[in-house]
Amino acid sequence: AQTVTQSQPEMSVQEAETVTLSCTYDTSENNYYLFWYKQPPSRQMILVIRQEAYKQQNATENRFSVNFQKAAKSFSLKISDSQLGDTAMYFCAFMEGVGGNQFYFGTGTSLTVIP
């Protein structure tokens, strides 16, 4: 089975500052997909950003960007200009690309944005 590790259970950042959340994964596959989900106190799971492993360019969505290091099996999320609404639990997720139909989630990082 694939494994996804988020080594930072809790993090905090000052409003307007930048923060990076770490994620590593273990796989023998060459084709796969990676995702970051956000879960605010409302409990909804919201897709933040996704990355296809075959793409070398790092994905970007407004203030959210990733640093995808395929050889190191690392997929970190950078949040720029942090806002109070970014306070949430963040989950990293992995999905195999060929024949895969399961998502594997990390244990999450609780991010608090401090005013």
Next chain:
Amino acid sequence: DAGITQSPRHKVTETGTPVTLRCHQTENHRYMYWYRQDPGHGLRLIHYSYGVKDTDKGEVSDGYSVSRSKTEDFLLTLESATSSQTSVYFCAISNPHRGGGYLQPQHFGDGTRLSIL
């Protein structure tokens, strides 16, 4: 937002009673999933379905069964609930496209908080 409805949103029941959670989608997505979310474990897959009457086990399937008689509905049943099954349960749907380089991500329902006393 993807059309996914979970019911009930909250439930409290006693050990040993049967419990059924329902997930209903209006997106006509092929895949449906049931996860449980517990502190320190993230989301763990219980069962998933890849079509009507086609289901398979996930990581933590013991004590759970599922059924999918229609594309839009995926039921999760606890035949005899135990306190260890107290959790928040999430349904998710997806319609993966392979070969085209574009993958539909999983969309999640709002969760069901289940407490077993």
